[in-house]
Amino acid sequence: MVLKKDTDYESNVLSFNLQTSDIIPAFPYIAPFSSAVPDTCRIVRSFIKGSVDYLSHGAHTNYYDVVRKYLDKLLIDVLNEVILNTIQSGNIGVSQAMQIAANISVLERACDYFLRHAAQLCRIPIRSVERPQASLTAKVVLKTSRDEAYLALLKFVNTKLDEFMALTENIDWTMEEMPQNGNECINEVVIYFDTLMSTAQQILPLDALYKVGSGALEHISNTIVSTFLSDSVKRFNANAVMGINYDLKMLENFADERFHSTGLSEIYKEGSFRGCLIEARQLINLLSSSQPENFMNPVIREKNYNALDYKKVASICEKFKDSADGIFGSLSNRNTKQSARKKSIDTLKKRLKDFN
Known part of the structure; x- marks a missing residue:
């Protein structure tokens, strides 16, 4: 809503105590709400x-x-x-x-x-x-109802992000040469996210701005991990991992810049936008590690990979072309044992149900 003069501001803002400051703004003034x-x-x-x-x-x-x-x-x-x-x-x-x-x-x-x-x-x-x-x-x-509006907004944003990313279509998962930079689709994601946050900053309160930004970045992180798990990705190699590592670095740098430039860092001193990408970051760190078997060490896993789900890691490692039966073998074997244990528990549950 554009207010062109002080009388407009008086009748539409001051008369209902809708102002957030005692200072009269310069005109024309764009109110954060509609008419x-x-x-x-x-x-x-x-x-x-x-x-x-x-x-x-x-x-x-x-x-x-x-x-x-x-x-x-x-x-x-x-x-x-x-x-x-x-x-x-x-x-x-x-x-x-x-x-x-x-x-x-x-x-x-x-x-x-x-x-x-x-x-x-x-x-x-x-x-x-x-x-x-x-x-x-x-x-x-x-x-x-405001929370409901945030959920609807995030749903729309996440759907648009999915269109830009489409990782199974935009990434060569078995590329023969090491990439020199990130994937093209991530540039579009950053541009869209920048536009989204710039618009949101003008009309949403800071707590809502944080919800929108963190929700979108968490979705990006979830999408990266889910793509590795997807049936559409049969195999991948270290070069593909390196390309996504470049993508993540770009997103993390942008997330840091946005978190500080919007003033959110002054309010959420214990949080960050970068932290919303933690699951994807830890997965890429693990797949890039020279000693991925350290994931089996509980102390190291808690320190460096605490956001990762064990079963997801085991399924993803099965697809790593560069190490089909090598360094990730222990994870695959452990996953087999976990499946056998689950089968035994399911059988026990069935027998208990029949007994009752």
Whole structure:
């Protein structure tokens, strides 16, 4: 929503206490929410006034609780239902899901304004509605809908990332020469991710920005590992591993840059975007290692490969062309024992079930 002058800012932002700073911005100002937000606030404000006017002519002497009850009902049964139906309709894309998430965040803040406005019209002390326990139930419900919007947004983003990556199609898994750089598809992934984060940074709060960024990078990591496990990849060699290692380094460097440039590093001091790629990184480190058998050492495995699932590693190692029956043999044998043990447990479960 573009606000061209201070009067627009007054009527669409200040009048509903939607501002995040006391400083008046320069104009034209691009608000992080769409026009649906102030339009909704006007409807709700009119509903509050109409409710108070109606109840003030009745026998009620303290009708604030009644106004609050029906305000909650309006926000939950009408507004929230409309938002959820829009999210679940399947007719929105990445930009719409992102804008809906941003709008809900602002509407959550507006709930406090709605309560204060109701209290003012009912002529009760404002401080009585500023206690945490006095907040609207709708504020909690809207937060749940915001999470739903984040999930929808991530679903769209991950689907687009899958289109760009398509690793089984874009990578030669048995390349004869060692690559000099990464795979072309990762460049497209980085460009898309950069555009996504730049847009999200303009309208989403930082906690939402972190969820979107970390969710997308975790999906990339999962996709890399899943591709190694895929039936479409029958065999692979060290050169293919080297190419993906280049890809990961590019993604990790970009993740670090984005994490710091967005200001997320100041809030999430214990976290990072790079950490979202940890499973793929540990797998590539293992496949690139000169002593992969160290994976069998519990101490080393916990220190260097704690994000890796043992069975996944065993299945992937079976496909490593450069070492079919060599250094990864112990993993394959151990996997066979694990399968035999699982079969025994399944038989035991069946017999116990028959016994009962």
